[in-house]
Amino acid sequence: MKTQNISFRKTVMLRAYHIMSVTGKDWSESLKKAWQLYRINKEMHQGDVTFYFEKKDGSIRKAIGTLKIDYEFKTQSQPSISTFTYFDIEAGAFRCFKIENFIMVEQTKTPEIKAVEVLKKSPAKLIRKRIKFIKAK
Numbered sequence: 001m002k003t004q005n006i007s008f009r010k011t012v013m014l015r016a017y018h019i020m021s022v023t024g025k026d027w028s029e030s031l032k033k034a035w036q037l038y039r040i041n042k043e044m045h046q047g048d049v050t051f052y053f054e055k056k057d058g059s060i061r062k063a064i065g066t067l068k069i070d071y072e073f074k075t076q077s078q079p080s081i082s083t084f085t086y087f088d089i090e091a092g093a094f095r096c097f098k099i100e101n102f103i104m105v106e107q108t109k110t111p112e113i114k115a116v117e118v119l120k121k122s123p124a125k126l127i128r129k130r131i132k133f134i135k136a137k
Contacts, residue, residue, distance in 0.1 A: 006078070012038050014081045015099055022082075022100045033102060037084055040105055044068065044086060050106040053097045060103065064089045 006014075016034035020027055043049045044067040055061050065086035079085060085096040 008038060011081065018082050019100045033099070036105065037099055037102060041067070041084075043105075048089060052103040052106070054101040054103060055097075062106075063095070065095070 012031075012034045015037060016027065016031040019025065019033055020030035023030070040049055040051060044065060047068055048064055048066045050062065050064050052060055052062055063086070065088055067086060069087050071087075082099060083096045084099050084102065085094060087093070088095040
């Protein structure tokens with residue numbers, strides 16, 4: 001698929017403008033969503049990503065998708081700015097959604113994220129846990 005003709009910044013700006021014109025949201029919110037879509041696209045080229053979007057019927061769909069597959073595209077056409085296409089792992093086929101319906105990416109629990117969650121707890125709880133741990137030895 002021919003995706004290198006448009007720079008990534010131009011793609012982000014075009015998507016942000018499309019989101020703003022369709023939804024009526026302000027520019028900053030539209031730009032945030034467009035950058036999220038850019039990041040999810042980059043992550044999908046590395047592996048599987050879990051994300052959420054709103055379907056046409058209004059229900060919210062959790063999807064696991066990737067763009068890291070061996071596939072020979074049938075055409076050389078430029079992808080649409082208004083839709084986001086991905087390979088759905090659960091369905092085993094390509095799927096797409098309107099970019100204005102994108103909700104969020106599910107965060108994976110990496111060791112760094114778990115450590116930050118522990119540090120966000122109150123210091124008193126951490127001290128009590130440490131004292132119990134020391135007494136147990």
